Amino acid sequence: MKRGLLIILSGPSGVGKGTIRKIFSEDERLNLAYSTSMTTRKPREGEQDGVDYFFTTREEFEKAIENGELLEYAEFVGNYYGTPLKEVNRLRDEGKNVLLEIEVQGATQVQQKCPDAISIFIVPPSMEELERRIRGRRTEPEEIVQQRLAKASNEMKMVYQYKYIVCNDDPQLAAELIETIILRHIELEENK
């Protein structure tokens, strides 16, 4: 069996990664799988270990970092979140194409560890449009909005690290472009 692809889907926060992913993940030809993340945050009501997340302690998480067991990780509001390499490899060995929908910082880590990853960066039609989307999402203090915008602006500078750049002007088209990219890579892999 052919080993599955590793696909990184990233882009500044607020750009619409989730919306696009929902559209193209319905395409069964892509044979996608999502790896379960590891976290130190407490399980919420109804969340199952090994399904929603691998729940772990801070100590264990830090040991996993030291042992190079995480493809990428980040800390948010005092909790660690990361992608276990073992999980990704297991799915790829089963022939699944693993999609990581991750933040820009995490994507950089994955690219360094897996140069064969197919990296896709979603960009907004313009920074003005991204601002409109960030402001439209919820009512937040101006200071927070400004922080988000500054972060997005910095994240945009990472665009050249990616193999493919897809503009999210029209989510349907963005999803179709990503489908085209993945299907072509599946084809190339099969003909190897």
Next chain:
Amino acid sequence: MKRGLLIILSGPSGVGKGTIRKIFSEDERLNLAYSTSMTTRKPREGEQDGVDYFFTTREEFEKAIENGELLEYAEFVGNYYGTPLKEVNRLRDEGKNVLLEIEVQGATQVQQKCPDAISIFIVPPSMEELERRIRGRRTEPEEIVQQRLAKASNEMKMVYQYKYIVCNDDPQLAAELIETIILRHIELEENK
């Protein structure tokens, strides 16, 4: 009948626009047409007026420029080359999607005159790869190669003026991405 789309295909010279265009232009669903250019250069053996080019005099060409009859034009080695607006409009009015495969400078002119144009910029996988392609094309004095590279490097800066950016790492995939873009715009136009 729906008016056809205007599609600009551009990118630095040497990037492989022609190769990609040959692949996707075989897709009949795209319903593409190519407008005949106007030139002041003399017809070569076997070239027909109105088919290969509209052959004209320098005086007439300059009058056409003054009257705003050209969507874009440029001068190469002492001869003018341009795209007559009338030709493009005639084809679009017939419902054809007009594709202009043009140099970066001409593309900027078209974008200014037709903000509704779907602009696609082909980028090389890297500047190193573009250099390899430019050098591989033919044997030229180092000075000319350096000029081409400097021009390409400048042209790359125009990337943000384009709606879509497609990397030509794999011409087949680049062609498929362009097909996806055009088909989606045809669909959007039909649903208007």
